[in-house]
Amino acid sequence: MDEAEDEAEVEVVDPGAPYPAHWEADVVLRDGATAHLRPIAPRDAKGLQEFHDEQSSESVYMRFFAPMPHLSDRDAERFARVDHHDRVAFVVTVGDKIAGIGRYDTLSEGVAEVAFNIADVHQGRGLGSVLLEHLAAAARETGIHTFHAEVLPQNRKMVSVFTDAGYEVRSHFDDGVISLEFAVEETERSLAVMEAREHRAEAxxxxxxxxxxxxxxxxxxxxxxxxxxxxxxxxxxxxxxxxxxxxxxxxxxxxxxxxxxxxxxxxxxxxxxxxxxxxxxxxxxxxxxxxxxxxxxxxxxxxxxxxxxxxxxxxxxxxxxxxxxxxxxxxxxxxxxxxxxxxxxxxxxxxxxxxxxxxxxxxxxxxxxxxxxxxxxxxxxxxxxxxxxxxxxxxxxxxxxxxxxxxxxxxxxxxxxxxxxxxxxxxxxxxxxxxxxxxxxxxxxxxxxxxxxxxxxxxxxxxxxxxxxxxxxxxxxxxxxxxxxxxxxxxLLLHQPLPRGPRVGVVGNSDALGTLIADACASWQLEVVHMPLALHPQAGPEEFRKALKAAFTHPDVDAVVAAFIPPIATQADDVARVLSDVAGRSQIPLVACFLGTRGIAPALARGRRVVPSYPTPEEAVRALARATRYAAWRERDPGHRVEPAGIHLDAARKLVTTWLADLDRPEAGSLDVPGWDGVLDPARVTQLLAAFGVRVWPETVVRDPEEAVEAATRIGYPVVLKTTEPHLRHRVDLGGVRLDIADDDELRADVHQMQRSAGTAGSTMVVQAMAPTGVACVVRTAEDPLFGPVVSFGLGGDASELLGDVAHRIPPLTDVDVADLVRSVRAAPKLFGHRGATPVDVRALEDLIARISVLADELPEVADLELNPVVVSENGLAVLNAYVRLARPALRADAGRRELPGMTGWDHA
CATH class of the missing domain: 3.40.50.261 (Succinyl-CoA synthetase domains)
Known part of the structure; x- marks a missing residue:
């Protein structure tokens, strides 16, 4: 590649077909080498001819089902000029030469025919599977849901590109040709195949x-x-x-x-x-x-x-x-x-x-x-x-x-x-x-x-x-x-087995060190279950051996901490060898606190197993605690990716696509709101969440006492009255929410008082049915430019907000992730019957979070979502208010296709 070629800029096809630069990608091939993939452009016509001329007659026949010794100027120009919507084509280049071509042409609404051609010298390097991934991603973006392909029976390599990609491929043989058809929607299997190929290539x-x-x-x-x-x-x-x-x-x-x-x-x-x-x-x-x-x-x-x-x-x-x-x-x-x-x-x-x-x-x-x-x-x-x-x-x-x-x-x-x-x-x-x-x-x-x-x-x-x-x-x-x-x-992890649990045995020749170890264990949620009287300061190797054996054979001990203040240097080495020898005879980990010694001292490596040493008890216990938590995570069932029943993704995507069009032309949009900022009105929020099986309790907007009474009569008492003023929303303590209103007179009085609190006689309010008693929670998602979707959970109220008692997870989530999210906030005991209270329906809460996590993962257009409050009662829950804002998202860093990070240094860790 010469310097002029290196400086060449991407050519735009024509004014009606803007070049989709975001489809360009650097990729790692099966053999670990890299290549560049990009949409085709008219300047590739000559390169297509050179590519074709270098192909064997067999490869040409496999692609076109007929002999074609040379690609004419007219055909080359036609193949190189596409609209990047109904006709899409990618080339993979190695150096300045085309190594592979993949394309699809729309046959009917949502259906396109896909084909590949890989240079003879580059076959077997995985170009076909890379092209298929990127074509499928482009197809999903342009509204194509099904790929159709026709392959000659002897072209087994190309058949395997489709069948091995993880899609559900349907095939039939007709008139000497194998016809293949499959949906390009990502599946758990197709993503697993892609990740496995990415892993092998990058490794x-x-x-x-x-x-x-x-x-x-x-x-x-x-x-x-x-x-x-x-x-x-x-x-x-x-x-x-x-x-x-x-x-x-x-x-x-x-x-x-x-x-x-x-x-x-x-x-x-x-x-x-x-x-x-x-x-x-x-x-x-x-x-x-x-x-x-x-x-x-x-x-x-x-x-x-x-x-x-x-x-x-x-x-x-x-x-x-x-x-x-x-x-x-x-x-x-x-x-x-x-x-x-x-x-x-x-x-x-x-x-x-x-x-x-x-x-x-x-x-x-x-x-x-x-x-x-x-x-x-x-x-x-x-x-x-x-x-x-x-x-x-x-x-x-x-x-x-x-x-x-x-x-x-x-x-x-x-x-x-x-x-x-x-x-x-x-x-x-x-x-x-x-x-x-x-x-x-x-x-x-x-x-x-x-x-x-x-x-x-x-x-x-x-x-x-x-x-x-x-x-x-x-x-x-x-x-x-x-x-x-x-x-x-x-x-510790390099030289000792993983702890089986949090229970610790302590052996040492200092009462003070023993106390420090016990205190450190308590602060790191480790439990001291074996702490005999400390050995005397002059205790020799055999006394340590006996004490260590007692700790290691204790039925409840999962790990041992040994502390030693060496009175004599030679004796210290002898004790160190005992620690190493005894530890090597057990599958229980041992950490040592030889005061002033950090790392792997020679004497601690001469026995059956190397024993790590730490200069202070706190450092030894901290390392042990982190190893213990890791061991617990590793032993835990990772769970299964959540896939709640009753989710209609296609319907949700159509709704979002339709509504987002209003961002470009708000004055003509269905929302009839000039300058619309993407915040959905309650009706549309309800419609979108319903596609994910989430019901928002209806509420009626009112402006005066009589409208409030009329709404309450329709709903049925008891009801809730809430202001729409932003600074008072959800604030029971400031009079922004009135609960359990029993009759017309009480409601009228509350309306007057709420309007006085808001400082505006004509301020709007909402009337809603009173939910069963329960624990108020908040579920949020946000589309972050760096992390992608982030799901957050906390209990309602100022205490949680002020103390930052909110937990976060990155979708896609497993059922174990969801359960851990709910239990990881400090206020979680309130959900499980704290101080004699009735436990609430945590299973219903976990189902709701699972549905919202799928929404966040599948719809990057949902920039912000908040369900607040979600009242979880003894049986079921009530989503009482929901907020959704749409925005055109940036391409996610991990976008369901293999590609190396961008030239700016984005998109990698």
Missing amino acids: LSMQHLFTPASVAIIGPSRSPGTVGHRLLADLLEGGYTGRLHVVHRKADSVLGVPAVRRITHLKERIDLAVVAVPAEEVVGVVRDCARAGVRGLVVVSSGFAESGPEGAERQRKVVALARANGMRVVGPNSWGVINAADDVRLNVSLVPEMLNSGHLGLFSQSGGLSVAVLDAMSRRGLGLSTFLSAGNRADVSGNDCMQYWEEDEATTVVGLYLESFGNPRKFSRIARRLARQKPVIVVKSGSSGVGLPPGHEVRPSIAPREAIDSMLRQSGCIRVATIPQMLDVAQ
């Missing part, structure tokens, strides 16, 4: 970065102290086992490694190129790497998005060029990659000493902090499997690393230091799957609200800060506050 793309057979350092200086020189020196000193090359403009060798002038001069294909040249030269270097067929890049150079608009544009060009030519990019502004495995020994980082090989996989968005983390690991005696510093993380992200670590046998615990999120939905689904088999420990900075680090470009978020905690907890991640806490938890 493989990372394998080229973590386990390269060959590495080229581009731009290492001959001067010590420079970045490139340091990187090469670290690779050599670390004992890299692969083939190492140097690219240098002038030198014949650097640090004894022979050099070539350009990477294209090397005679072998390079797995990983490390770029250490000035920022303004990086685009040219990446172009050379593309020509040489390099598989992956680590860009340590700075001067990109962190430096301002010019650098951000340079970063965009680097990533676009790399992905278009099959390469993943770590960085720019990265501190490198490490693989400590004995058969790899890759140290492409600014960390001078290679860490011991171990089982902790580490990802960091901060370069400078990476050095401190790795140094702390070394001092603690913790071993590393692989490490990646993402820098500006313009391409490779924490999500990619988690995909890799899920398959990596060398990694048993994952640690993530995150400064920002770009795609929490994708992070959540990957982390939830990974955490089922390997602990994921997360440090998320930025809780203070300080701005993003330079170079991090992410979508804005309006979600509460607590949403991040909820998302991590929902995903099974272990969130900690600091790097030392992450390593505290990691050293």
Whole structure:
């Protein structure tokens, strides 16, 4: 690809068919290489002819059912010119050549014929399945619900593209052709297939970065102290086992490694190129790497998005060029990659000493902090499997690393230091799957609200800060506050079995330490069930062995905390060996508090099992508590995705589509409200919620006492009177709500008094039937630009609002997620019969939340929704008021099709 082609802009088809730029995507193929997918454009006519001419006669016949030696100019122009609605086509390009084409043409309302053509040299790389996913997403957007395809029987590969995609495919054979038909609506199975393919492809793309057979350092200086020189020196000193090359403009060798002038001069294909040249030269270097067929890049150079608009544009060009030519990019502004495995020994980082090989996989968005983390690991005696510093993380992200670590046998615990999120939905689904088999420990900075680090470009978020905690907890991640806490938890999980429960046994040689441990356990909701009299300060190894055995064999103990104040150094080592030996004979975890010792002391690693040590009891217990909570999450049934009966998605989507049209032409809209802001009137709210099986109790708007009495007579006493004044809504204490009104006279008096309270004689009110006695709750959803839908729950009243007693979850939800959401607010006991009260119908509440979560997940056009109050009684519930606002949504980060994050750095973690 030359520079002119690199600078080319997307061509618009014609004024009547605007180019849908949001359909463009970078994708990872089955072999881990990347490619670019985009809507076809008229400028592709020549490329279509070249693509066709290079195809075998068999491939041409499979596509057109007839010989076609050459694609005429007229046919090429016709194929390349579409309207992006009734006729849609995508091309996948590798470099500057078309590698695959997929298209659909509308046959009738909602039905389109779909076809593919994959270049012979690219068959078997998964282009067909990627094209089908993106065509299906475009079809859903343009109102197509069914795909039809005709395939020759011998074209088994194309048949499998459809049948293996997870859709319910119907087929029949007629006149020598197989006719296939299927609905393009996403299903649980089709999403599972897509995610499995995404996982395999992204994990493989990372394998080229973590386990390269060959590495080229581009731009290492001959001067010590420079970045490139340091990187090469670290690779050599670390004992890299692969083939190492140097690219240098002038030198014949650097640090004894022979050099070539350009990477294209090397005679072998390079797995990983490390770029250490000035920022303004990086685009040219990446172009050379593309020509040489390099598989992956680590860009340590700075001067990109962190430096301002010019650098951000340079970063965009680097990533676009790399992905278009099959390469993943770590960085720019990265501190490198490490693989400590004995058969790899890759140290492409600014960390001078290679860490011991171990089982902790580490990802960091901060370069400078990476050095401190790795140094702390070394001092603690913790071993590393692989490490990646993402820098500006313009391409490779924490999500990619988690995909890799899920398959990596060398990694048993994952640690993530995150400064920002770009795609929490994708992070959540990957982390939830990974955490089922390997602990994921997360440090998320930025809780203070300080701005993003330079170079991090992410979508804005309006979600509460607590949403991040909820998302991590929902995903099974272990969130900690600091790097030392992450390593505290990691050293336990790396070397000890998971606790079976919260019950703790304590052994020590100090009454004071024992008390501190008990207090710490109480504060972390752990229960001390075995705490014998402390051993005397001079207790020897055999006394400790006897006490430890008693704790480990206690029938109620799930974990043991051992505390030791060493009176004599040699005796301390003997006691440490006893701890290690006794712990190795049990499946119960042991954490030690050897005062002043942090990490894996040599003596604590000489027995049957390594025992982690902490300098204080509080740190030991905190790590144990987090491991205990994780173990409980992992053992818990994850549940099933909620799918309540009686939901009519098609009807709801049609309603929303119709109403949203009024945002463009409010003066002519069915709402008859000029300048309509998307807030639905009560009738439409009721209609939309009814499509999800949610009934809103009707209410009647009134303006004076007589209208109120007339409404109450119709409804039947007792009734409720509520003001519509915003500052008094739901405020019983301020006179905005009058409950249990029994007759006409009482109602008239309440109307007069409420209007005086509002300060407006003509203010409107509503009359509504009195709901059964129960607990008032609030259910909300909001479409967040970053998180997508966020479902929130809390009990009604000022106390919950003022104390922030509101819980959040990110759809899609399982039944277990819903149950956990209800029980996670501090006021939840009120739902279950607190202090002798009658328990309410929590099952009905959970059903309501499940329905609202489906609405939020399926209708991104619902920008805000609030059900307030929802009165949950002994039998059933009443939704007494509902608010819904519609808005045209941005494309969600995790949009049901495989794609890499955008060039701005959005849409990834």
